Amino acid sequence: MLKFDEELFLRLVEKEGLQFRGQIEEIVDTISKKGYSNIFMIGAGGTIAMMYPYEYILKSNSTIDVHAEIAAEFLVMNHKHFSKDSVCIFASVSGTTKETLEAAEFCKEKGATTIALVAEPDTPLTKMVDYCITTGSEKHSFDTFFMLLYMFVFRFMYNRNEFPQYEQFTKEVSLLPRAILSAVKAFDKKAEEFAIKHKDTDYHMMVGSGNLWGNTYSYAMCILEEMQWIHAKSIHAAEFFHGTLEMVVEDTSVILLKGEDETRPLMDRVERFAEKITKQLTIIDTKDFAMEGISEEFRKHFAVSINWSVLSRISVYLERERNHSLDLRRYYRKMEY
Amino acid sequence: MLKFDEELFLRLVEKEGLQFRGQIEEIVDTISKKGYSNIFMIGAGGTIAMMYPYEYILKSNSTIDVHAEIAAEFLVMNHKHFSKDSVCIFASVSGTTKETLEAAEFCKEKGATTIALVAEPDTPLTKMVDYCITTGSEKHSFDTFFMLLYMFVFRFMYNRNEFPQYEQFTKEVSLLPRAILSAVKAFDKKAEEFAIKHKDTDYHMMVGSGNLWGNTYSYAMCILEEMQWIHAKSIHAAEFFHGTLEMVVEDTSVILLKGEDETRPLMDRVERFAEKITKQLTIIDTKDFAMEGISEEFRKHFAVSINWSVLSRISVYLERERNHSLDLRRYYRKMEY
Known part of the structure; x- marks a missing residue:
């Protein structure tokens, strides 16, 4: 196939991507145990669009309070549901998207819990957040990010006793x-x-x-x-x-x-x-x-x-x-x- | 001005529109007293777009949990935050918009509190909801609806002790x-x-x-x-x-x-x-x-x-x-x- 290296795809998305499962469960379990008031999914352009499916999935499957917000607007709008008890999830392929960085910094300063998915290693975003999953390559990063977001979101639901099928689901994620x-x-x-x-x-x-x-x-x-x-x-x-x-x-x-x-x-x-x-x-x-x-x-x-x-x-x-x-x-x- | 009858505008929006203040306060006060878990603002096309400003205003000024949802999607998505304790606000100029009607019927059946703004009298929507404000004319109906929505939304905030400037605000609504x-x-x-x-x-x-x-x-x-x-x-x-x-x-x-x-x-x-x-x-x-x-x-x-x-x-x-x-x-x- 034109511009598609199957081996590379399988290495990045399957072999390396799936390995993040344990780390993600640990992050989500730590946060769930500590408690949180709501989840903010924040991005710009492709990365806010990437959050919309998970906002929809949460709204139609869970009582977790979720807000998908465009980074630049979130920064100025004084969102009254956001607080130090919020969990904020960001994604950025380059780890340098200006508004996403500023939003992460803002959330961090307010004491909220911050998580990022980043493709490139050692980026400003990587260093700023509490928890970062660094996938290591810009190639197929959206495929990997989507998969990691399933792991995050359904684990949050599982920990809230809203998704008893978690083990089966996770097996299927690996497929x-x-x-x-x-x-x-x-x-x-x-x-x-x-x-x-x-x-x-x-x-x-x-x-x-x-x-x-x-x-x-x-x-x-x-x-x-x-x-x-x-x-x-x-x-x-x-x-x-x-x-x-x-x-x-x-x-x-x-x-x-x-x-x-x-x-x-x-x-x-x-x-x-x-x-x-x-x-x-x-x-x-x-x-x-x-x-x-x-x-x-x-x-x-x-x-x-x-x-x-x-x-x-x-x-x-x-x-x-x-x-x-x-x-x-x-x-x-x-x-x- | 082309196609603009000043007298008619003032009669519909100012004279008649402002008269709904008392009725709206009574509705909101009754609901606030009884208690509610969140507000759903539901519409289609122009009437969901009309709700977006108020969703934004609530998010950036109030801790009231608010959801603006497109009627046809709301009907099928199994929204987990919606319940009998929700307050659902609809608007329809004709009172006959298919999806809005179906959504109102759905909310009503589930026991939620329903409110509608309708321009035409004696419409199916008018009869279906718990509380209806019927403005009486399709002319300038968006101008009137926007004004009535200020009255609703800020009264909800006032009753939650989040908007002490309510009296001043209402005076300004009349201007x-x-x-x-x-x-x-x-x-x-x-x-x-x-x-x-x-x-x-x-x-x-x-x-x-x-x-x-x-x-x-x-x-x-x-x-x-x-x-x-x-x-x-x-x-x-x-x-x-x-x-x-x-x-x-x-x-x-x-x-x-x-x-x-x-x-x-x-x-x-x-x-x-x-x-x-x-x-x-x-x-x-x-x-x-x-x-x-x-x-x-x-x-x-x-x-x-x-x-x-x-x-x-x-x-x-x-x-x-x-x-x-x-x-x-x-x-x-x-x-x-």
Whole structure:
């Protein structure tokens, strides 16, 4: 596969990634034992979007009080639920994202418990927080981060007696890297076809819901807009019929990200509409992937990882077909503002 | 002013709107006395967007547990914080919005306390909820709803001893209709100029933050997309630099909605960037409006109303300049899906 080193993927996500389980359980158990009032998941761009699935999962599975907040806004808004008893979780691939760093510093100063997921070793963020998981490589960092976040979030729920299936779930987490690899291979040809077909498409509408809303938002903004300079509107399936639907015409590219959680009927509804109107409908459905060894019960949770990993295949083919490097920026980290 | 009947506005928003104060206080006091665990603000499209300012205001001013949820998603997600002890607030101009009705029915069945703001009398929603404020006219209903929501939200805070300035605030609420009217008049010429200049612009980027994020999201989706069929991307100022900024070039229309809350520096940052890159920058700033009699302390809250009312002036001029009725729909309420 183009720009995909299977061995490297398995080494980073499976072999090294899974090894963090013990460390994560220890961190969560220490915090749970000490007690906490709520969990803040804080990030910017791709890393706040990465938190949204876990905020959704917590809201629909747990009574833990959770807040996903954009770092720059959190810093100024004087959030009244935040206190020294909060647990604050951050993620940053580079460990240098300005707003995330400032938010971590702010939380630390206020006496809250801080946790970070960082890809690069020895970064400012790594050194600042109480607990840091340093994965060691920027490659496949989102795949690893998603997996580590499952470990964190479901352990918090387990410790609150809200997730008795924890042992089974954890066994399945260990199967996730192979499930991702299979999905990526199964989707690769379709990703290439999409990129060939849409290399000149200048606008995409992306629709998602539930625990896939974060990916929907992120792919539109951080990949299509930031990395490919293509206009992209992300719209929640529950909101689609309150405005954006009117923009769909015969040749509008509509991309549906279908997962397997409770909100799937909302996606079905958008699908029924879109297939009547546009000839440019793309459905990316986690149900199409085997996820070997993953139980029916937990597929919906792992859909977040599976969806993100197959979307990433589209990115590399768009890069090739459009001759537009994913690393090219006009402004970000290139000018002051 | 085009399509603006001052007398009608003052009758509906000032004379009749302000009369609901006593009724609202009674409702909130009854609920506060009985006790409640949290507040759910539930809507779809324009009416969930209308709740976002109040969710923000509560988060940054109160320890009341608040959740703004999209009706259709709330219905399926099995929200673990929702219970019979929740207070659920809905708004619907027509009183017939399908998802909002279903959500109200769901909340009612679960034994939660339900409140609705409805413009039309004798609607299904009116009859379903425990407490209904029926304003009686679709005209200026958002202006009235915003005002009633201030009364609700700040009364809840007052009853929790988190807002001792309540009496002063309420006095200022009564000055809001006139403040809106002045703002609308002051902005009208600019709204017309914007519409003339941008009648053929096929894409706008709208940026907002804090308590104006809801308006930003709503204007892009419910007005520009739904009512004018113009592509519009709403982006939070705190997220702007994590993707969407790369789409800004010399002729990109960027509309900044500046308010006066704690997040204003985030908007200043976007402004510094945008003014360097595009020649099509529009800034709509509540600081430009007098808001006579409103204290410095509370201007930031009322900015939500002021901002929405002046944006509405743009709508009527876009309608005229583009010869595109605001009531025209391709699909909404015209087909089954």
